[in-house]
Amino acid sequence: MSTDWHRLSARMLAVHPVQEVVRLLPVLIGVLFVGRGGQGQIWSLVGLCLAVGTGLLRWFTTTYQITPEHVRVRRGLFSRKELSVPRDRIRTVDLTSRPLQRVLGLSRVVIGTGHGGHSGRGGHGGGTVTLDALATVDAARLREELLHKRAAHPAEAGALVDVLAELRPPWVRFAPFTLSGIAAIGVVVGSLVNLFNEIAVDRTDFGAVQSWIGQIASAPVWVLVTGLAVLTVVLVSVLSIVAYVLAFWNFRLARGEGTLRVTRGLLTTRQTTIELRRLRGTEISEPLLLRAAGGARCSAITTGLHGEHSSSVLLPPAPRVVADRVAGDVLADPVAASAELIGHGSRAHLRRHTRAALVAAAVTGLFVLLWWLADWPAWTWQVALALFPAGALLAEDRYRNLGHTLIGGKLVVRQGSLVRRRQVLSTEGVIGWVFHRSFFQRRAGLLSLTATTAAGRQHYTGIDIPAAEAVALADAAEPGLLEPFLVRERSVAEAVQDLRG
Structure with a gap:
């Protein structure tokens, strides 16, 4: 293994300057239109040169090194910074390719350790290290090297042996029920408002538009409300479908030797690899509208994805039966994924x-x-x-959505209404239990049982479980863990004998 310092792909010189220009485009347009006497054009040209220079400088000042123990990245010109991540703490290696990067055969590599911050020079902390960008072939080779370094046959370690799920065109019908189009409308409207403010648009220049708006405003209120509602539904549906296709086109979930690999995206492609040895469970979420349409999402409960929740996606909005099947296949336990739950x-x-x-x-x-x-x-x-x-x-x-059970070494809890969630958590991943009882819960003989874990959201709660059942559930999930805190029932004779003694 070479321990030399390497540069990013030289082809990124055609990508980063464009990215910097796009990022500063609203500011450049504002300066261009607001400036007077030709000064706007001059300052826009200066800003454009700075953006291009910043993109070029990133390649000249960034190098990386892969050693048997660490991944190191050096950045900066005047202030030199080195990030160091121990290889034994690497949890994920994601590959992302935006449209221009795909044309040039590049991929952005994100190396995650599941911790919140970056390490300093020579440090042994961990966070996220990004290499933007490498040749796609080199990026794929680096991912296999970092994630399968312990495999007996590295060339075969990442081979896909089983496809668990692929996108089906009929699934697009669930997109309008995710309401992702609302966020898209907000982004578009906000961007247009900011653009009009930056270029100082004079509303009097659009007399035809004002006349059209006046005619609409003169219509009866019920017509306006109905028309606005229909227009909103149509826009949200169309934009939700567009967002769904862009995010999940060519979606594929496959299982390899010790890994799950998720590939998705139309314009921007993303490949995420999750090690099965770090998988602790699955979660099926059903927002109210999606549930009414018979759909659900499935995601992984795994270590090493803190702050990277989108990386845990195992299935886009799809039929509920498919989500149940995928959860069972991922856990290799279809019974636990669809088991009947005990009411509260x-x-x-x-x-x-x-x-x-x-x-x-x-x-x-x-x-x-x-x-x-x-x-x-x-x-x-x-x-x-x-x-x-x-x-x-x-x-x-x-x-009706409350429920819990313990089956095959898996704790299953369900709760929620506006968003119903069903979590299947391996008891091997549970590191502690929290019993919470409010004043009113004590009066009702109920408590909330929380399983703490290093994976996912790090805590999963069964709400309002009868107290005796909650204690028995935790004790059965981790035999002996609660033994010092349990008070066992004793006969009256044993109690009297203790008092006499």
């Missing part, structure tokens, strides 16, 4: 409905006081009365 009983049911009724009563009561004391319109508290049936429906759904 009548007291948890009453608690859900009581909380919903109290919230509805508090809101309605507030509007009644405002109507009585501050002359607010009566329709405010009358509309608030709808919170009682709506809250009851939500409470019933929240209760």
